Amino acid sequence: MAFELLFTASYSHPILSTSTAVIVRQQSSYRPLGLTTSMVLPFKQVLQATTALFNSQVLNLQLINLSFNRFFPWPHRKVSSILKFIRYVRLIDRLCQLVTFGGGKKRDRWSRKEYGDFEAQRHWMEITINLSATEWYRNSTSNDLSYWGLDYPPLTAYQSYIHGQLLKLFLPESVSLFTSRGHESYLGKLLMRWTVLSSDSLVFFPAVLYFIVVYIRLSNRRINIAWLIAMVLLNPCLIIIDHGHFQYNCISLGLTVGAIAAILSNRELVACALFCFALNHKQMSAYFAPAFFCHLLGRCLRCRNPFLEVSKLGLVVLGTFLILWWPYLHSTEAFLGVLSRLAPFERGIYEDYVANFWCTTSVLFKWRKLFTVQSLKLLSLSATLLTSLPSMVQQLRAPSNLGFLYALVNSSFSFYLFSFQVHEKSILLPLLPSSLLALEEPLIFGWLNHFAMLSMFPLLCRDKLSLAYISLLALFTLLYFAPGGRQDPRKTRHPSTLRLFIMAVLVLSSLVLHVIYLTMHPPKRYPFLFEAIIMLLCFSQFALLAVYTNTKQWTLSKKSTWMDKEKKQL
Numbered sequence: 427m428a429f430e431l432l433f434t435a436s437y438s439h440p441i442l443s444t445s446t447a448v449i450v451r452q453q454s455s456y457r458p459l460g461l462t463t464s465m466v467l468p469f470k471q472v473l474q475a476t477t478a479l480f481n482s483q484v485l486n487l488q489l490i491n492l493s494f495n496r497f498f499p500w501p502h503r504k505v506s507s508i509l510k511f512i513r514y515v516r517l518i519d520r521l522c523q524l525v526t527f528g529g530g531k532k533r534d535r536w537s538r539k540e541y542g543d544f545e546a547q548r549h550w551m552e553i554t555i556n557l558s559a560t561e562w563y564r565n566s567t568s569n570d571l572s573y574w575g576l577d578y579p580p581l582t583a584y585q586s587y588i589h590g591q592l593l594k595l596f597l598p599e600s601v602s603l604f605t606s607r608g609h610e611s612y613l614g615k616l617l618m619r620w621t622v623l624s625s626d627s628l629v630f631f632p633a634v635l636y637f638i639v640v641y642i643r644l645s646n647r648r649i650n651i652a653w654l655i656a657m658v659l660l661n662p663c664l665i666i667i668d669h670g671h672f673q674y675n676c677i678s679l680g681l682t683v684g685a686i687a688a689i690l691s692n693r694e695l696v697a698c699a700l701f702c703f704a705l706n707h708k709q710m711s712a713y714f715a716p717a718f719f720c721h722l723l724g725r726c727l728r729c730r731n732p733f734l735e736v737s738k739l740g741l742v743v744l745g746t747f748l749i750l751w752w753p754y755l756h757s758t759e760a761f762l763g764v765l766s767r768l769a770p771f772e773r774g775i776y777e778d779y780v781a782n783f784w785c786t787t788s789v790l791f792k793w794r795k796l797f798t799v800q801s802l803k804l805l806s807l808s809a810t811l812l813t814s815l816p817s818m819v820q821q822l823r824a825p826s827n828l829g830f831l832y833a834l835v836n837s838s839f840s841f842y843l844f845s846f847q848v849h850e851k852s853i854l855l856p857l858l859p860s861s862l863l864a865l866e867e868p869l870i871f872g873w874l875n876h877f878a879m880l881s882m883f884p885l886l887c888r889d890k891l892s893l894a895y896i897s898l899l900a901l902f903t904l905l906y907f908a909p910g911g912r913q914d915p916r917k918t919r920h921p922s923t924l925r926l927f928i929m930a931v932l933v934l935s936s937l938v939l940h941v942i943y944l945t946m947h948p949p950k951r952y953p954f955l956f957e958a959i960i961m962l963l964c965f966s967q968f969a970l971l972a973v974y975t976n977t978k979q980w981t982l983s984k985k986s987t988w989m990d991k992e993k994k995q996l
Contacts, residue, residue, distance in 0.1 A: 542672070542889070543671055543672045544610075544615075546574040547586070547673075548601070548606070548618060549573065549574045549607070550576055550586040551586045551587070551590030552607075554583055555590035556568075556601075557603075559753040562576055563575075563760075564760075564763055575767065576767060577767045578707070579706040580750050580753070580754070580764070581703060581706040581707040581750055582674070582708065584750075585674065585677060592617065592621065593617050593618070593621075596617055618672075619669070621674075622672070622676070625677050625680075626676045629676060629677050629681065630679060631659065632680075632684075633681065633682075633683040633687065636687045637658075638654065638655055638658075639687075641654075641690075641862075650865055653864075653865075653908060657871065657906070658861045660902065661857065661875065661902070662895075662898035662899055663853065663857055663875065663882065664676065665898060666882075666886060666895060666898055667854065667882070670889060670891045671851065671889055671891070673851065674707075675708070675851070677708075678704045678708040678711050679704075679855075681701070681703045682700075682701065682711060683862070685697040685700035685704065686830075686834070686859070686862065689721065689827075689830065694722060694739060695739065695742050698722070698739050698742040698743055698746070701715075701718055702742075702746035702747060706746075706747070712841070713837060713856075714837055715837070716837045717817070717818070717830065717833035717837040720818040720819075720821040720822050721821045721829075721833060722739060723736070723822060724821050724822045724823070724824070726739070770847055771799055771803065771846065771847070774794055774799070774802075775793055775794065775799075775846055775847065776848060778885065779850075779954065779957040779958065780848050780849065781877075781881040783844050784848075785848075785965075789958060803846055806844055810840050810845045813839075813843070813972075814836060816836075816980065817833045817837060817976055817979055818837070821833045829979055831866075832859075832863070832975055832978060833979060834858075834859035835856055835859045835860055835863070835975045836975050838856040838859065839856045841855070842855060842856055842968070851882065851885075853878040853881055853968075854878075856874070857874060857875065860874050860875075861875075867975075867978075870971060873967065873971065874968075874971055875906075876899075876933070877936070877967045878964075879895065879898075880939070880964055881964040883943065883960060884943070884956075887943065887944070892944065896940075932963075936963065939959060939960055939963070943956045943960070
């Protein structure tokens with residue numbers, strides 16, 4: 427039976443609104459199972475976050491020859507269970523029409539002077555299309571850096587320039603210098619939303635599908651691939667941050683996924699270039715740098731001429747950085763000016779309530795009072811390198827594809843838990859490689875995703891995204907437990923009663939915290955009590971997961987794994 431699942435959507439609202447439909451293609455006929463065009467529910471966005479790209483044929487499963495009947499030879503009973511599941515989802519989609527959602531007003535969180543992240547992204551478009559590249563990072567009368575000045579590497583600025591040209595073409599007043607500050611017209615919001623969707627379609631989705639194709643070839647796996655695609659593409663954390671909080675993390679994460687897939691395909695030079703692009707889009711991509719460095723170095727050391735291999739990689743890295751930084755290499759002042767914008771040390775070792783070591787332990791140790799900024803920088807750097815060292819040593823000693831994926835998780839966990847100035851949304855970085863390992867570690871991925879969402883809950887509530895949060899989390903849970911989904915008959919494990927009890931208590935505790943945060947007021951003496959409890963619970967789970975993934979990575983060298991394809995080159 428020729429069988430394909432295609433996802434389509436129409437976006438009808440500029441702020442986090444998506445109306446969607448699932449279309450099942452059986453042979454040559456398409457049958458819509460559910461289509462709504464008037465609602466503005468993020469619940470439906472999670473269901474088909476793969477959507478706009480397929481509907482616009484930017485990326486169509488048919489075009490890239492990724493058909494289910496070729497890669498996923500499911501028996502008829504599997505198809506029936508999937509159709510039944512889709513009908514359940516359709517029912518939920520209809521129920522969601524009882525609720526309306528406007529996407530949140532950024533002005534509720536920020537003063538009218540500065541608004542929020544939506545305004546920051548729009549302002550960067552305004553600056554990049556009206557000023558020369560040499561002025562983008564320099565404080566001047568035309569570019570007041572105190573008003574959402576650019577604080578990301580050059581590739582983000584180039585991306586803002588391209589998107590700014592799009593807005594200028596359709597709505598020039600939305601990016602005019604000075605007069606466009608705080609611009610929030612309906613069309614302006616719609617155009618901004620399209621820029622995020624196009625970034626998803628052109629960068630993140632193709633990279634994930636590239637990884638999936640490589641994964642299929644290496645693992646020789648034909649079951650549960652559709653579930654894996656859903657887990658990566660429909661991740662609620664990424665959706666709500668990019669489309670609600672308003673960011674473009676899909677670009678840097680997509681470039682990183684592309685680099686990972688290139689490494690698994692033995693295209694190391696391509697991987698280096700892609701990862702350099704990711705680093706130059708968001709400096710947070712450095713969370714993955716130790717894993718990339720040690721894995722590639724470990725590979726080079728196993729070659730006949732290690733020096734030549736390392737030199738080739740170094741030249742690619744140097745060349746990529748030279749191209750991207752060229753407008754700022756004309757003087758030391760310009761170069762250092764950009765660097766100073768990328769390292770916000772003046773903000774302190776942590777900001778708000780993030781579930782990492784420094785913020786959690788600040789309840790007992792007032793780090794900001796006990797140490798200077800310079801001392802804290804050294805402490806955080808030492809802790810980050812020390813905790814990532816075991817994982818890196820393992821990849822130097824025995825580089826493997828599966829070990830590399832675990833190293834990415836461990837490296838990003840080390841940075842999230844111990845590095846300087848971590849934001850709540852930085853949990854997206856350890857979550858990315860965890861999602862790529864979802865079929866290998868379904869429980870770990872689901873657990874991390876649940877507490878990653880919880881760790882961002884206070885931030886998202888301040889952004890008026892609580893309904894979007896609940897909807898996305900609920901539907902993702904439904905997809906996670908979909909019939910014929912994550913279970914691999916070769917790896918079925920039955921947790922002990924004690925383990926199930928502990929997990930149930932933790933999940934119940936997290937649900938209670940959600941209710942308390944939304945319905946109760948903290949004591950006046952401790953206004954951030956609820957945030958502190960959420961932070962403590964999430965940090966404990968992240969730390970335990972980091973210990974587990976580090977241990978798991980070291981045990982890989984003791985047994986054969988499905989991705990250990992590298993052999994010593996003679």
